Amino acid sequence: MANRLTLWGIEGIPEIGRGDDLVALISGAIDAMAASDPDAALADGDILIVTSKIVSKAEGMQVPIAARELAIEEDTVRIVAERAHAGGITKIVETRQGLVMAAAGLDTSNVPDGLALRLPRDPDASARALCGALREKTGKRLGLIITDTLGRPWRVGQTDAAIGAAGVQLVDDLRGGVDANGRPLSVTVTVLADELAAAADLVKGKASRMPVAVARGLGKLVIDPESPGAKTLARLGEDDMFRFGSTEAYKRGYEAAMRELAAKKEKVK
Amino acid sequence: MANRLTLWGIEGIPEIGRGDDLVALISGAIDAMAASDPDAALADGDILIVTSKIVSKAEGMQVPIAARELAIEEDTVRIVAERAHAGGITKIVETRQGLVMAAAGLDTSNVPDGLALRLPRDPDASARALCGALREKTGKRLGLIITDTLGRPWRVGQTDAAIGAAGVQLVDDLRGGVDANGRPLSVTVTVLADELAAAADLVKGKASRMPVAVARGLGKLVIDPESPGAKTLARLGEDDMFRFGSTEAYKRGYEAAMRELAAKKEKVK
Numbered sequence: 001m002a003n004r005l006t007l008w009g010i011e012g013i014p015e016i017g018r019g020d021d022l023v024a025l026i027s028g029a030i031d032a033m034a035a036s037d038p039d040a041a042l043a044d045g046d047i048l049i050v051t052s053k054i055v056s057k058a059e060g061m062q063v064p065i066a067a068r069e070l071a072i073e074e075d076t077v078r079i080v081a082e083r084a085h086a087g088g089i090t091k092i093v094e095t096r097q098g099l100v101m102a103a104a105g106l107d108t109s110n111v112p113d114g115l116a117l118r119l120p121r122d123p124d125a126s127a128r129a130l131c132g133a134l135r136e137k138t139g140k141r142l143g144l145i146i147t148d149t150l151g152r153p154w155r156v157g158q159t160d161a162a163i164g165a166a167g168v169q170l171v172d173d174l175r176g177g178v179d180a181n182g183r184p185l186s187v188t189v190t191v192l193a194d195e196l197a198a199a200a201d202l203v204k205g206k207a208s209r210m211p212v213a214v215a216r217g218l219g220k221l222v223i224d225p226e227s228p229g230a231k232t233l234a235r236l237g238e239d240d241m242f243r244f245g246s247t248e249a250y251k252r253g254y255e256a257a258m259r260e261l262a263a264k265k266e267k268v269k
Numbered sequence: 270m271a272n273r274l275t276l277w278g279i280e281g282i283p284e285i286g287r288g289d290d291l292v293a294l295i296s297g298a299i300d301a302m303a304a305s306d307p308d309a310a311l312a313d314g315d316i317l318i319v320t321s322k323i324v325s326k327a328e329g330m331q332v333p334i335a336a337r338e339l340a341i342e343e344d345t346v347r348i349v350a351e352r353a354h355a356g357g358i359t360k361i362v363e364t365r366q367g368l369v370m371a372a373a374g375l376d377t378s379n380v381p382d383g384l385a386l387r388l389p390r391d392p393d394a395s396a397r398a399l400c401g402a403l404r405e406k407t408g409k410r411l412g413l414i415i416t417d418t419l420g421r422p423w424r425v426g427q428t429d430a431a432i433g434a435a436g437v438q439l440v441d442d443l444r445g446g447v448d449a450n451g452r453p454l455s456v457t458v459t460v461l462a463d464e465l466a467a468a469a470d471l472v473k474g475k476a477s478r479m480p481v482a483v484a485r486g487l488g489k490l491v492i493d494p495e496s497p498g499a500k501t502l503a504r505l506g507e508d509d510m511f512r513f514g515s516t517e518a519y520k521r522g523y524e525a526a527m528r529e530l531a532a533k534k535e536k537v538k
Contacts, residue, residue, distance in 0.1 A: 003472050003479070004277045081510045092510065100423040149459075153422055153511035154369040155430070156504045157440055157458030159467070171426055189426030190418075192471065198428070199468030202461065202487060203272050210272070218471060235425045241350045241361065241514045242422035249515040253522025261530055 005217040007049075008040070009203045009210035016211075018060040023133040026050075026212055045219020047143040048134065049200035051211040052119060052163055053110060055126050055146055061118040068106055068116040075104035075118060081245025092151075092245065097123060098234035099163060101150055119148065123164025124229025131166035131225045143168035143222040146230070147197040153242065160201035162193035162233065167225040170233060192221060193230060274486035276318075277309070278472045278479035285480075287329040292402040295319075295481055314488020316412040317403065318469035320480040321388060321432055322379060324395050324415055330387040337375055337385040344373035344387060350514025361420075361514065366392060367503035368432060370419055388417065392433025393498025400435035400494045412437035412491040415499070416466040422511065429470035431462035431502065436494040439502060461490060462499060 012029040016022070026048070034041035056062075063071045076093040080100055083090050095104045097119055105119040120126045123146045131144035146164030151157070162170070170193040200213035236243075244252065281298040285291070295317070303310035325331075332340045345362040349369055352359050364373045366388055374388040389395045392415045400413035415433030420426070431439070439462040469482035505512075513521065 003474075004275060005468070005472050006273060006275045007468075008273045083510060094423075154363075154504055154509060155460065155463070155502050157460040157502070159460050159463050161424070190470065191424065191426040191428050194424070194428050195467035195471050198464035199274070199276075199471060201459065202464050202468060203274050205272075233424050233426070235423060240423060241352060241516070242511050243515045244518070245510045246512045246515075246518040247510070249513070249518035250522035250525075253519035253524075254526045255522075256519075257523045257526030257530075261526075 003217070005199070005215065007199055007203045007213055007215050009205070010212040010214065011210065013054070013209065013211055015209070016054040016057040018057065018062065020058045022050075022054065022058045022130060023137060026130075027134060027137050029212075030214075040214075042134075042138050042140050042142060042214070043216065044141040045216070045222050046140065047145065047168055047196060047215040047218060047222060048131075049145045049147055049196060049204075049213045049215060050127075050130065051204060052105075052123060052146050052148045053107065053117060054211045055120045055123070055130075055164075056117045057111075059120055059126065061120060062111070062115045063118060065108065065114055065116050068108075071116065071118055072104045072106050075106070079248075080243070081248055083245075083247075094236060095119065097163060098231045098236065099148070099150070100236075101148075105148060120146065120164065124166065124231055125164075127164035127166040127229065128225055135167075135225065141167075141219075141222055145193055145196055145200075147200065149201075160197040162191075162197045162230045165193050165227075165230040167222055167227060168193060168196070169221040169223050170228065170230065191233060192218075193233065272486070274468070274484065276468055276472045276482055276484050278474070279481040279483065280479065282323070282478065282480055284478070285323045285326040287326065287331065289327045291319075291323065291327045291399060292406060295399075296403060296406050298481075299483075309483075311403075311407050311409050311411060311483070312485065313410045314485070314491050315409065316414065316437055316465060316484040316487060316491060317400075318414045318416055318466060318473075318482045318484060319396075319399065320473060321374075321392060321415050321417045322376065322386060323480045324389045324392070324399075324433075325386050326380075328389055328395065330389060331380070331384045332375075332387060334377065334383055334385050337377075340385065340387055341373045341375050344375070348517075349512070350517055352514075352516075363505060364388065366432060367500045367505065368417070368419070369505075370417075374417060389415065389433065393435065393500055394433075396433035396435040396498065397494055404436075404494065410436075410488075410491055412494075414462055414466055414469075416469065418470075429466040431460075431466045431499045434462050434496075434499040436491055436496060437462060437465070438490040438492050439497065439499065460502060461487075462502065 081092040108116045111117045145162045147160045148163045149158045150161045172190040175188045204210045350361040380386045414431045416429045417432045418427045419430045441459040444457045473479045
């Protein structure tokens, strides 16, 4: 089958701590798998999909749980929406990585007791470093995506998405292209990197210790490791029709009207 | 490799028209592939991922292009956000299928000249019918997902998501679960059905005629075909923090303040 895509999780990656050598640990685990299954050895065109959590851990992004709120504040560019619930307040924020997510991505699951974990400071830079080192170590033409789990409006739950990338064509831009009948395509930009992140989550799994997956069969997407990173996938600022939660935007409109009228009154006086 | 997921597109499905027998056409194309590659025959635990477009076509959801606006109106429960641009007005709406998407999913790409295509009226019912018939025809325990392409706030482009489903466990609900260290998981509900839809898009492709893919390796997710459908993935109403676009919500707040003040004035008189 020409258009076959295969994904599998890498077994045997240990719990990662500050300063661990991810390249050595990932390639070591792959070598161990390949010892009993030669197909598991990396090949040209393979794409590695790496959970951001292990990147954060290796990069030392742990903070004491008591400093969690401060870290959220530091990683927040602006608050998009807030909602109080039984467990506290959920803050949806824009992070400095260009992501919109709850609690700026601060996470306490799969993290040692007493600690919370921030996102990698610059996931694209982390991806470039990892991809470059793994290419050098293996001699193979590889791509690499760093993923995190994002909620989304209008649908329940979360899916994985690409927050860092190197050596992978991120989108299939069909704008200006034609369909099988030669007519213009109205669907425009397929985000392959997010689809790959989602696909890999199906074999990684969150409750197990399987933070890295390999995707084989999309070698045509593997490009120069200095290619644009996942930060280019953000659509914020002017183009963002959902810059604020509905409650927050309503409040801003209400308050603007009140201010206008107060100013008018002042003038009449 | 125990946790291996393989996906491939089904070749040889012809252009679909009103009334065509999708079950016969899909199983015929699979049989033709299996003739030269026995691995391509359906097996217990396989999940079929079907682009909604061919379901709509078979169900006769074509409308003349002149009736496009009327069809959008009919398929719209409420308008979420609007934005004028060079090509016209983009309307993001909530559809009667419980989706939030541009133009209520009305599409003109990969559709014969002069026609536009609506979404299947009830994608979960379509999925149940297709899944049931394919199970009966093949004697295999299959799952089936119907997909469409959705934009999303805060990120560029689109990814495929599940709009109809039968016989597939849609989510992995980790709430109350624990991580590899025995601590509570903060990520709660992984939406496997959307991750599968996204994964399948990587082998289907929009510009080619490959509207059906098979996913093999997630047989543990294949369940009773009368299981809950994809409509359960909608998070609308009270739980929706992005019920309106920021501009629309701002305007509502502004106008509410103006109305309040007008009412006060009226009282003073």
